[in-house]
Amino acid sequence: QLQLQESGPGLVKPSETLSLTCTVSGGSISSSSYYWGWIRQPPGKGLEWIGSIYYSGSTYYNPSLKSRVTISVDTSKNQFSLKLSSVTAADTAVYYCARQRWELPEGWFDPWGQGTLVTVSS
């Protein structure tokens, strides 16, 4: 059974870079059928897609975050990572990683990691 687990600091200072890693177990991140995505959810608010990566390194980003986001993949460790630079309090959120089927007519996220809360505060 495929499982995803987010890891990284729970507290980041304003203007610094948020860094998270998602470890995939029970399957290969190098599967040709899937992308791997990051989604976030500010406290009490809705879901926002951040970006996605294919095992080859091809990436797609939310235009509203593109200037600050970098997503990378390490197939040897079965992991993919998120970096979000110049963070502010508005970036405080639960960050989820998820497997993404993105080959029309399919485009769903499943499964998801449990999520990790990142707070931006000095």
Add this chain to the structure above:
Amino acid sequence: DIQMTQSPSSLSASVGDRVTITCQASQDISNYLNWYQQKPGKAPKLLIYDASNLETGVPSRFSGSGSGTDFTFTISSLQPEDIATYYCQQYDNLPLFGGGTKVEIK
């Protein structure tokens, strides 16, 4: 850019009631729409994909319909365990989630 309008933002219904949530896209997205359930403190769970296909293991009281710009998610008989927030998600272009609908028991 595609905009997704999900309504209502919240609703209260009795056990056994039929519950309907709608999602409207600002342009034609064919059937490129999914529905998720998120229980408090948990990650979202995929319920419906490609607008009307029930994910394996999901109870048959959940259903989805629609194509183009107008989509509907239905719980045919609301159960206490269905208390959650439900989100639509389009993928005609870059992924985009609707604003969510919080479902409560009356």
